[in-house]
Structures are given as structure tokens and as C-alpha cells.
Amino acid sequence: MKLNKILVALCTATAFTAPAAAKSTLEAVKERGRMICGSSQGTPGFGAPDDKGYWRGLDIDTCRAVAVAVLDDKDAVDFVPLTGQQRIPALQTGEIDMLPRTMTWTLQRDANGISFTTPNYYEYTGFMMPKKLGIEKVEDMSGASVCVQTGSTTEVVVNDVSTKNGLDLQPVVFDNTTAARQAFFSGRCDALITDAGALASVRATMADNSDDYIIFPATPYADALTPAVRHGDDQWLDIVTWSIQALIAAEAFGLTQENIDDYLESQDPRIRRFLGTDPGNGVALGLSDDFAYRIVKALGNYGEVFERNVGMDSSLKLERGRNALFTDGGLMFPLAFQ
Numbered sequence: 396m397k398l399n400k401i402l403v404a405l406c407t408a409t410a411f412t413a414p415a416a417a418k419s420t421l422e423a424v425k426e427r428g429r430m431i432c433g434s435s436q437g438t439p440g441f442g443a444p445d446d447k448g449y450w451r452g453l454d455i456d457t458c459r460a461v462a463v464a465v466l467d468d469k470d471a472v473d474f475v476p477l478t479g480q481q482r483i484p485a486l487q488t489g490e491i492d493m494l495p496r497t498m499t500w501t502l503q504r505d506a507n508g509i510s511f512t513t514p515n516y517y518e519y520t521g522f523m524m525p526k527k528l529g530i531e532k533v534e535d536m537s538g539a540s541v542c543v544q545t546g547s548t549t550e551v552v553v554n555d556v557s558t559k560n561g562l563d564l565q566p567v568v569f570d571n572t573t574a575a576r577q578a579f580f581s582g583r584c585d586a587l588i589t590d591a592g593a594l595a596s597v598r599a600t601m602a603d604n605s606d607d608y609i610i611f612p613a614t615p616y617a618d619a620l621t622p623a624v625r626h627g628d629d630q631w632l633d634i635v636t637w638s639i640q641a642l643i644a645a646e647a648f649g650l651t652q653e654n655i656d657d658y659l660e661s662q663d664p665r666i667r668r669f670l671g672t673d674p675g676n677g678v679a680l681g682l683s684d685d686f687a688y689r690i691v692k693a694l695g696n697y698g699e700v701f702e703r704n705v706g707m708d709s710s711l712k713l714e715r716g717r718n719a720l721f722t723d724g725g726l727m728f729p730l731a732f733q
Contacts, residue, residue, distance in 0.1 A: 419628055419630060419631065420492055420624070420625070420628050420630075420631035421465065421630055421631055421634065421681055423492070424465055424466070424492055425465065425466070428466065428471065429462075429466070429471045429472065429473055430458065430461060430462045430465065430466070430471060430472045430473070430492050430493065431472075431473050431475060431490070431491045431492050431493075432455075432458040432472055432473070432474050432475070432491060432492065432493050432494070432495055433474075433475055433477045433482050433485055433486065433491040433493070433494040433495070433496050434450065434454065434455065434474040434475060434476050434477065434495075434496055435454070435476065435477075435496050435497060435572065436476045436477070436478065436571055436572050436573055437476070437572075437573065438452070438497065438572070438593050438596050438597070439451075439452070439596050439599070439600050439710070439711075440452055440453065440592065440595075440596045440599075440704050440705040440709055440710070440711045440713075441453050441454050441455075441497055441516075441592065441593065441596060441704070441705065442454040442455050442474070442495075442496060442497070450472075450474045451704065452704050453515065453516060453700060453701065453704040453705055454495040454496055454497060454515070454622070455474065455495070455704075456694055456700045456704065457495045457515050457622055457639060457642075457700075458472055458474070458493055458495045458622075459472060459693070459694060460638045460639065460641065460642060460690045460693075460694055461493060461634065461635050461638045461639075463638075463686075463689050463690045463693045463694065464634060464637075464638045464641070464682055464686040464687075464689065464690055465634065465682065467689060469693045469694060475490070475491055477491075477496065478544070478546065478570060478571040478572070479544045479545060479546030479547040479571075479572070480545060480546035480570060481546075482494055482496055482498065482546075483504065483507075483508070483509060486508075486509055486623060486624070486625055487508045487509065487625060489625070492624070492631075493622060493623075493624055493635055494509070494622060494623045494624070495515070495622040497516070497590055497592075497593060497620050498620060498621065498622075498623060499548045499590075499618040499619070499620060499621075500514065500618070500619045500620070500621040501548060504623075508625070508626050509623045509624070509625060509626060510623060510624050510625065510626050510632050511621040511622070511623050512621060512622045512623065512624065512632060512635045512636040512639060513621065513622075513636045513639045513640055513643075513730075514619040514620060514621045514726075515620065515621065515622060515639055515697075516592065516620040516718060517617055517618070517619055517620070517716075517717035517718055517725075517726050518590045518591055518592050518617065518618055518620055518717075519590075519591050519612050519613070519614070519616065519617050519618065520548070520549060520552050520588065520589070520590060520591070520612070520613040520614060520616075520618065521588070521589070521590070521591035521594050521610050521611060521612055521613055522536070522541070522586045522587070522588050522610070522611055522612075522613050523579070523586065523587045523588075523594045523597070523598060523608050523609070523610045524536075524539075524585060524586045524587075524608065524609055524611075525585075525607060525608055525609075526606075526607055526608060526609050527607070528585060530609075531609060531611060532611055533556055533560060533562070533611070533612070533613060533614075534560055534562075536560075536562050536564065536585075536586065537561075537562050537563060538562070538563050538564070538565065539562070539564055539565065539585040539586050540564075540565040540566075540567050540583075540584045540585045540586070541553050541564050541565065541566050541567065541584055541585070541586045541587070541588050542567050542569065542575040542576070542578050542579040542583065542584035542586070542587045542588070543566050543567065543568055543569070543575065543588050544568075544569055544570070544571065544572050544575045544589070545568050545569065545570055546570075547589070548618070549588045549589055550566065550568070552588065552613050552614060553566050553588060553613075554566075555614070556613055556614060567583065567584050572589070575587065575589075576597055576601060580601055580602065588613060590618070590620065591610055591612070592705060592711070592713060594610045595610065595705075595711050595713060596705075596711055598610065599710050599711055600710075617717060622635060622639065630680070630681055633680055634680050634681070634682065637676075637680060637686075637687075637730075637732075638686070638690060640729060640730050640732075641669075641686070641687035641690045641691065641732075642690065642691070642694070642695075642696055642697040642700060643696075643697045643720075643727050643728070643729045644669060644687070644729035644730070644732060645669075645687070645690075645691045645695075645696035645697070646696035646697045646698045646699075646720060646727075646729075647720055647722070647729040648665075648666055648669065650666075650669075650691055650696060651691070651695060651696055651699060652691060652692060652693075652694065652695035652696070652699060655670075655688060655691050655692055656692075658670060659672060659688075665731075665732065665733070668732050668733055669687050669688075669732045670685065670687065670688045671683070671684035671685035671686070671687065671688055676732055676733075687732065697727060698715075698720075701715065701718060
């Protein structure tokens with residue numbers, strides 16, 4: 396009996412002294428009035444400040460879409476440049492609210508403290524090499540040295556490619572992307588490995604003559620580059636997921652930054668739910684029902700975001716390829732706003 400009384404007393408004391416529940420990410424962002432997003436250390440087209448210090452890029456606009464949904468302001472965002480080693484711990488510890496930084500969705504990352512949302516870019520890992528070396532495919536890279544950033548999946552890819560093809564590749568490891576890129580262009584390494592889109596960005600912005608370099612696939616596989624949030628906050632996971640999906644669905648509906656107001660009187664039930672003229676979707680996320688409308692009005696649809704940052708309206712001139720809508724042979728598939 397005495398033991399029971401002691402246990403009851405301990406439980407009661409614990410109940411009164413337990414700390415208040417931590418704020419959700421949505422609550423913290425609203426109270427702060429700004430989002431904090433991780434970013435690369437400078438990959439034009441995906442994430443880098445322009446000559447006036449304004450951050451631009453595909454990943455940057457992905458983060459801005461969430462800021463519009465939550466704060467109704469695409470500029471209510473602070474960007475924190477992070478290395479490959481820093482980015483996941485920064486998310487796990489709450490230093491940032493969201494990580495849109497060109498990160499591959501993998502099983503081990505998914506199982507270790509972060510949750511992936513929905514892919515915003517499909518890509519293959521590539522090698523870039525000087526054309527003067529006369530190498531155009533992986534099988535001819537025997538003994539080549541490769542500049543690689545630590546903390547990225549490319550470390551694994553170099554080892555996998557070397558082992559599979561018996562190439563004896565020599566990794567030269569750097570702790571940040573800038574150092575790896577500078578080492579490559581200074582001739583310290585024969586090759587540079589990263590996502591092919593990032594290689595195109597590097598070639599366009601850092602090479603004295605972009606025609607002097609060739610980019611080719613490191614493997615036959617494609618990866619899903621996917622923004623991530625912390626484990627354990629399902630509401631924030633849903634908000635980020637559906638903010639990205641709003642960009643993709645808008646393109647599928649034919650909604651653009653310019654014409655979206657013309658659809659406010661649409662009688663199509665799916666479009667009405669998407670725009671919030673028929674209520675329910677936004678409230679389900681803890682947002683206003685017109686969150687998707689506001690995202691498109693501020694940033695355009697996914698196709699517009701792609702083209703101005705990495706596509707034909709940009710210096711990178713990348714084809715849509717896998718990043719086209721599924722109706723055009725790509726992998727971008729909009730989920731149902733209902």
C-alpha cells in the first residue's frame with residue numbers, strides 16, 4: 396500500500412512539473428514572422444544570392460512558396476548557407492525550419508531524424524571532366540581523381556562506381572562545395588562529381604569557357620531531390636508538401652501567375668477547391684483556404700519556376716526532361732486537392 400502511495404505521489408509531481416509542449420514549427424514561424432531555410436553555399440539556378448544579395452533559384456522559390464502559404468509574403472524568409480555535413484544537423488536541431496537544398500531522398504536519411512516532403516527536382520549524378528582528357532563515359536575513367544564534397548551521397552556514388560567498374564577512382568574530399576569546385580578548376584582533380592544540374596550551374600558560372608568541359612552520367616539511375624523537414628511535426632510536413640504540390644498542380648491545371656485571376660469564377664470543382672473558392676483544403680492544413688492561389692499568384696506554377704531558374708529562360712538552359720509533367724513524359728505528378 397505504501398508503495399502504491401509513493402508511485403501516485405511521484406506521478407502527480409511529474410504531471411505538475413512536466414515542461415509545456417514545444418511549439419509546433421507553424422507556431423514558431425508565425426510568432427517569428429519569418430521562415431528560416433537552409434540553402435547551398437552558392438549554386439546559381441538552384442540557390443544563390445544575385446549581385447544585389449537577393450536569393451534566387453529553384454530551391455529558393457520552393458522555400459518562398461511555403462512562406463507565401465504561411466505568412467503571405469515570399470520575402471519573409473532568411474536563408475542559411477550550409478555545407479553537406481551541416482545541413483541535416485541544422486534541420487534536426489531546429490536551426491532551420493526547412494531544408495530545400497538539393498538533397499537526395501534516401502532510406503537512411505529518411506530513417507534518421509528528417510522527413511522528406513515531395514520531390515521538386517529529378518536528377519542524375521554526373522561527372523564533369525575537361526574535354527581535353529578525351530573521356531566521355533565512366534568506363535574510361537580508370538585511376539581518375541575525383542573532387543567530392545563530404546557529407547553528400549556523391550561520396551557513396553564514387554565508391555560504388557569505382558567498385559562496380561574496377562576503376563580505382565581516387566576521391567579527393569572537401570568539406571564544402573566551393574572548395575571542391577575551386578580545386579577541380581585549378582586542376583587538382585580530373586573530375587568533379589555532383590548532381591548534373593549543379594554541374595551545369597558550375598560550368599556556366601565558374602568555367603572560363605564552358606565548352607571546354609563535358610558532363611556525363613555517373614550511374615544509370617535517377618534521384619529524387621526533395622525538400623525535408625524534421626521528424627515529428629506532421630502538420631508542418633503536410634504544409635511544405637502541399638505548398639510544393641500547389642506549384643505542380645497549378646501547371647497541370649494550366650494556371651499561371653498571369654492568368655490565375657481569370658479562373659476565380661471557374662465552375663470546375665477541382666479548380667475551385669484548388670483556388671479555395673470552395674473551402675476546406677487550407678483549413679485542413681491550418682492555413683487560409685486560398686493558400687494555393689496565393690502561391691501561384693506570387694511565384695507562378697512549377698513550369699514557370701523551373702524555366703526562369705534553370706530552364707530556357709535562365710543561363711543554364713536545362714531541358715525539362717524528367718521534370719516535365721507526367722502528361723509530357725516526365726515524373727512531375729500532381730496530387731489531388733480534395
